[in-house]
Amino acid sequence: MSSVLEINDLHVEFRLDADTVKPVNGVSLSVEAGETLAVVGESGSGKTATALSILRLHPTPPCHYTGGEILAGGRDLLKLPEREMRAIRGNEIAMVFQDPMTSLNPLKSVGAQIAESLRLHQGLSRSQARAQAVQALREVGIPNPEQRAGEYPHQFSGGMRQRVMIAIALACRPKVLIADEPTTALDVTVQAQIMELLAGLQERFGMAIVLITHDLGVVARCADRVLVMYGGRPVELAAVDEVFAAPRMPYTRALLRSMPRSDVPGGAPLDPIPGSPPNLFSPPGGCAFHPRCALALPECSSTVPPLTERAPGHSAACLLEGSL
Amino acid sequence: MIGFIVKRVGHTLLVLFCVATVAFFIVRLAGDPVQQMLPPEATIEQERALRASLGFDRPLLDQYVSYMTGLLGLDFGQSVFFHRPAFEVIMERLPLTIDLAVAAMAFTLIVSIPAGIVAAVRRGSATDTSVMASVLVGQSTPAFWVGILLILIFAVNLQWLPASGTGSPAHLVLPAITLGLYSAAMIARLLRSSLIDVLGEDYIRTARAKGLSGFKAVTAHGLRNASLPVVTVVGLEVGSLLGGAILTEQVFSWPGIGRLTVEAITYRDYPLMQATVLFLAAVFVIVNLVVDLSYALLDPRVRLS
Ligand SMILES: Nc1ncnc2c1ncn2[C@@H]1O[C@H](COP(=O)(O)OP(=O)(O)O)[C@@H](O)[C@H]1O
Ligand SMILES: [Mg+2]
Numbered sequence: 188m189s190s191v192l193e194i195n196d197l198h199v200e201f202r203l204d205a206d207t208v209k210p211v212n213g214v215s216l217s218v219e220a221g222e223t224l225a226v227v228g229e230s231g232s233g234k235t236a237t238a239l240s241i242l243r244l245h246p247t248p249p250c251h252y253t254g255g256e257i258l259a260g261g262r263d264l265l266k267l268p269e270r271e272m273r274a275i276r277g278n279e280i281a282m283v284f285q286d287p288m289t290s291l292n293p294l295k296s297v298g299a300q301i302a303e304s305l306r307l308h309q310g311l312s313r314s315q316a317r318a319q320a321v322q323a324l325r326e327v328g329i330p331n332p333e334q335r336a337g338e339y340p341h342q343f344s345g346g347m348r349q350r351v352m353i354a355i356a357l358a359c360r361p362k363v364l365i366a367d368e369p370t371t372a373l374d375v376t377v378q379a380q381i382m383e384l385l386a387g388l389q390e391r392f393g394m395a396i397v398l399i400t401h402d403l404g405v406v407a408r409c410a411d412r413v414l415v416m417y418g419g420r421p422v423e424l425a426a427v428d429e430v431f432a433a434p435r436m437p438y439t440r441a442l443l444r445s446m447p448r449s450d451v452p453g454g455a456p457l458d459p460i461p462g463s464p465p466n467l468f469s470p471p472g473g474c475a476f477h478p479r480c481a482l483a484l485p486e487c488s489s490t491v492p493p494l495t496e497r498a499p500g501h502s503a504a505c506l507l508e509g510s511l
Numbered sequence: 512m513i514g515f516i517v518k519r520v521g522h523t524l525l526v527l528f529c530v531a532t533v534a535f536f537i538v539r540l541a542g543d544p545v546q547q548m549l550p551p552e553a554t555i556e557q558e559r560a561l562r563a564s565l566g567f568d569r570p571l572l573d574q575y576v577s578y579m580t581g582l583l584g585l586d587f588g589q590s591v592f593f594h595r596p597a598f599e600v601i602m603e604r605l606p607l608t609i610d611l612a613v614a615a616m617a618f619t620l621i622v623s624i625p626a627g628i629v630a631a632v633r634r635g636s637a638t639d640t641s642v643m644a645s646v647l648v649g650q651s652t653p654a655f656w657v658g659i660l661l662i663l664i665f666a667v668n669l670q671w672l673p674a675s676g677t678g679s680p681a682h683l684v685l686p687a688i689t690l691g692l693y694s695a696a697m698i699a700r701l702l703r704s705s706l707i708d709v710l711g712e713d714y715i716r717t718a719r720a721k722g723l724s725g726f727k728a729v730t731a732h733g734l735r736n737a738s739l740p741v742v743t744v745v746g747l748e749v750g751s752l753l754g755g756a757i758l759t760e761q762v763f764s765w766p767g768i769g770r771l772t773v774e775a776i777t778y779r780d781y782p783l784m785q786a787t788v789l790f791l792a793a794v795f796v797i798v799n800l801v802v803d804l805s806y807a808l809l810d811p812r813v814r815l816s
Contacts, residue, residue, distance in 0.1 A: 244719055269724075277721035284720075289713040292732050293812060303731075304721040339811040355721065 190217035190258075191362045191395045192241070192280065197255035199240050202248060208467045210236035212419040213255070215494065218363065218395035225410035225427070226399045227442065229464050233419035234399045235285075238365045241397075242276050259363065278308040281356035285368040287348035291340040297324070297351045298336030301358050308359045323354040328384060346377035350384065357388060364389075365397045370405070378402070382409055404448040407431065412500075415439045418465040418475035421494050425501040435503035437483075438476045474505070482507060512807065512814065519803055523796045530792040531582055534785045535575055544591055544779035565591060567781075578785070587789070588782030592774070597786035601768065607677060608767030611760070612752040614687035619695040619748065626695075627702025631737075632729060634707060642699060649696025658689040658762035675764040686763040690756055694748040701744055706737040739809060746802030747795075754791035 199211035210233040218224045226234050239245050241257055243264065257264040260279060264272065284290045292300060301323050302316035311319060317336070324332035327350040340348055349369060356364055366385065370378035382405055389396055400406060406413055406427060413430045415423040415438065423436040434440045444458040462479035465471055471478055477487035484506055494504040545562045562568045566577075581588060587597040630642040665685060666674035673682050709715065710733055718728040753768070760769035768787060775783035807814040 242720055244716060273722045273724060275722075276719070282720045284713060284717065286713060290717045292714040292718070292736070294735050294810060295732070296811075300717075303718075303723070307722050339815065341812050342815070352717070355717070 190219050191260075192397070193217040193258040194237075194241070195256050195258070197237065197240060197257065198253045199236060199245070200251045200253050201245075202251060206468050209470075210419050210467060211240060213494075214416070214419070214421050215255075216397075216414050216421065216424070218397055220362065220395055221389065221393045222411045223389065223396040223398055223409055225406045225413045226397060226416060227401070227403070227406060227413060227446075228416035229442070229460075231464050231467070232416040234416055235367055236419070237416070238282065238367050238397065238399060241363075241365060242280060242282055243272055244276075244282075274308070277304045277356070277361070278359045279361055280363040280365065281359070281361040282365040282367065283349070283352050283356045283369045286372045287345055287352050288372065290352055291348060293340050296337050296339055297343070301336075301351070301355050304355060304358050319358070320354075323358045324351070326357070326388070327351070327354045329354075344377075345373050346381060349373060349377075349381055353381075353384065353388070357392065357394070360392055361394055363395045363397065365399075367399045368401060369398075371401060378405075385409070401446060402448070403443060403446045407448070415442065418470055419467065420475065420504065422476070422504045423502065424494065425503075429498075429501050433501075435497055435501065435507075436476075436505045437480050437507070439503075441479075441481075515807070516804065519800055523800050526796050527789070527793060531579065531785070531789050532575075534788040534792075535578055538781050538784040538788070539571075541776060541781075541784065542779050544781060547779050548591070582789075587786035590775075590780055590783040590786075592778040592780045592783065597783045600771065600783060601786055601790055604766060604768050604771045607765060608753060608756060608760075608769065610683060611686055611690060611756055611765060611767055612749065614683045615691035615694070615752050615756075616745075616749060618687050618691035619698060620745075622691075622695040623697075623699035623702060626699040628706065628729070628734075630699070630703040631706035631710065632725075639703075642703070646696040646700045649692050650700070652692070654689055654693065654758045655762050657692055658685070658759055661685045661689060662762070675762075677765060686756075686759050686765055689762070690752060690759045694752065698741060698744060698748070702737060702741050705740050706733055709733045709737040712736070735809060739806065742805060742809065743802055746798045746805075750795040750798040753794045753798075 194214055194216050197211055197214045198209070201208040201210065212233075214233070214237050216224060216226075226237070228234055236245070240252065241264070243252070252265050255265070259275070262271075264275065267275070291297065298317060298320045301320035302311075302313070305311045305316040305319050306313070321332045321336045324336055329335055329347060329350055335343075340351070343351060349372075353369075364385075369385070370381050373381065385396065385398075386409055388394075396409075398405070398410060410427045412424065412426050414421055415430070415436065417438050423430065423434065423439045425435075430439060431443065434443065438460075441458075441460045445460050447457065460479060465475045465478075471488070473486075473488040473490055474480070474483075474492055477483040480487065486506055490506060492504045492506050494502045496502045497508075545558055545565065545567060549558055549561065559568070566574065578588060585598065587601075589595070590597045590600050593600050626642045626645075630639040633639050662674045662685065665672045672684050673679075674685075676682055706729070710729065715728050715732055718732045719725065723731065756765070756767060757769035757772060759765065760767050761773060764770075768790065771783070772787040772791075774780075775787055
């Protein structure tokens, strides 16, 4: 099967007054229809920056897309004029954000906020869009959708608001859904329900999901493949079982030990990674992880290892050969 | 919501009661009207007779009680200078002040809303910088000076517009600009900063992620949210335009409430002073009440709580 979204060697910079930050340094990934790619990494590793770049939602300036390509539907999104890009946002590629409490407009009814993209992309009339919005609320499991469509965000709980965000994102049946930590801001009990909902909707509509998450339990349950990011670079990409069973990059192994797993009762004791993530204003030379890496070799401070395939479907960016 | 309205109306009445009381005592610091009205050669007897006929010889508390009881029936007392009910005198001048306030508010909004939006959306650009520079000038220039400058340029030198008086829409132009300039500057600045805050909100990003253009995201999702703090200030400005036109009305000889207030003070016309002060206060608190209620219209979180 061919990918519905493919990113090759994406580079993004923020040119601030005094400094230049490079939150995305050569990210490559691809997803196929019906597949879920999990993106994991510590805070500040460039996950959100990558996600926003796909829809070109960064303010420009200060943001500049300095290299690479983002292919979807046979086009390079980085080359499209803004007008054509707008036809893709919310239509072919949609996004769900981290914080449902602030991502909805408090002054508009949720029905109107869903109807907005239907009117925009599908040219529906006001009343058609309203009816369709009610249907969208029903699909994401909001009880009594006819009535709730007329209500405002503050009348919904956090979990219900995230369902509304999902309804907005999926209203036009996008081919790709980017979900940036969709459950991080929610109660633990609600998190599982939201992930179940996403999985169910994916089965129904067949969209690809790029799932940014902090929760390895979610990764284990929902993802097909995993991309690990560090300091704006992709450092390991493999099928989910491979990543858990045989990580090939020391950072991945350290990350797996440091992150909670909601699917393991009681959870394994967490083992935080020593040191702190790289400062993107002055990243360390060589492999960005070497200052924190227990297995670092002298060459690690001078050579940036490229992401190379080590086994079928399993790539890693590390000077060490073989699995750890 | 009903409870909210009842509470706010009650609060408004309480404020008006306090203002009436303060006004009653404070106008008596302006000096003795009887001395002012009499020629210097008047006798003690003549003075006493006039004082008695105006009721100013009665004990203060007595005067206060009859003044407050009068207010309940919308009786603001007799103007000493005009020999007519103070309320009537105010109502006669009110239309002129309303004309001026409406014209000034129209000027304010027409200038400040586009300026505020453009400055916020093009933040940091040359346009933004020039808007903010104009705002600084507009906010720091006193009204009487602007008025005189406008008269010099447009009435004396260019002779495009009348320098003073009333009678035609052309007469309104210069006073309206003079009066509205400060509000326009303030509202442009406020709208700009409020809009900049709103444009950084997550829901604007959501709107853009839906495929809305930057412009549509601002108009459909930004403006109403940004207008919440602005509405308060516009309301207060309406209050001060109706009441605060004292300098402008003086400069342009515009015979509205502002000039009437000055006249009342000059003549030490206690009842008229009390009435104008109370009138201005009433305008302020009523406008405030309307602003509070309009919040409920704009914001469902207030309306539905
Ligand atoms: N608008 C921006 N301006 C400047 N720096 C930014 C901006 N957005 C993100 N960054 C920087 O890019 C880096 C990556 O951030 P982000 O993609 O949000 O990380 P993650 O989502 O993985 O936690 C961070 O160091 C952050 O400071
Ligand atoms: Mg993030």
